[in-house]
Amino acid sequence: MSNKAEIRLSGTGGQGIILGGILLAEGAVLDGKEVVQTQSYGPEARGGASKTEVIISDKEILYPKVVTPKYLLLMSQEAARLYAKTVARDGLIIMDETTIQEFPEVEARVIRVPLTRLARETIGNEMTANILAIGALAAAGAIVSRESLEEAIRLRLARIAAINIEALKLGWEWGLK
Numbered sequence: 001m002s003n004k005a006e007i008r009l010s011g012t013g014g015q016g017i018i019l020g021g022i023l024l025a026e027g028a029v030l031d032g033k034e035v036v037q038t039q040s041y042g043p044e045a046r047g048g049a050s051k052t053e054v055i056i057s058d059k060e061i062l063y064p065k066v067v068t069p070k071y072l073l074l075m076s077q078e079a080a081r082l083y084a085k086t087v088a089r090d091g092l093i094i095m096d097e098t099t100i101q102e103f104p105e106v107e108a109r110v111i112r113v114p115l116t117r118l119a120r121e122t123i124g125n126e127m128t129a130n131i132l133a134i135g136a137l138a139a140a141g142a143i144v145s146r147e148s149l150e151e152a153i154r155l156r157l158a159r160i161a162a163i164n165i166e167a168l169k170l171g172w173e174w175g176l177k
Contacts, residue, residue: 003058004059007021007055007069007071008069010075010079011076011096014050017051020052020130028143034056034060035054035055038052070090071094073095073134075116075129091108091109092109093108094111095113097113097114111140113171123166128167129167131153131171132168
């Protein structure tokens with residue numbers, strides 16, 4: 001990983017975007033990194049816009065806001081409309097091709113993953129799409145180690161860790177393609 005990673009995760013309320021950001025941040029802490037994680041919700045909460053930003057660095061983080069994300073996760077059509085063009089030119093976008101039909105041309109690398117469909121059909125639980133997404137993003141961007149993400153899942157999601165670790169591993173595989 002480079003010395004600083006600015007990450008924006010976005011979708012709609014109820015997709016687990018905020019939890020995904022928290023797990024990514026906790027995984028980075030377990031990797032020994034400096035981390036800032038912020039979140040915002042649309043006024044509707046479930047179904048409204050949802051966004052979390054994570055900054056991971058080897059050094060002290062002096063400004064806690066993501067200015068131009070190098071890494072972007074998009075899990076809804078609205079998220080794609082709002083944020084696709086905000087990513088750095090040399091950045092990486094993971095997009096859920098199950099929920100996003102229209103996607104603008106961008107100069108960043110785009111990895112299309114059917115996150116919601118994979119969660120539903122392969123894992124058997126659509127609510128794990130966020131964990132699949134975090135796995136794909138972390139693997140493709142070499143942002144956080146898989147071991148640390150698995151530990152963060154065990155610590156935060158103890159009772160449902162097994163299914164989420166399964167989702168993380170599947171997402172990780174897609175991120176390495």
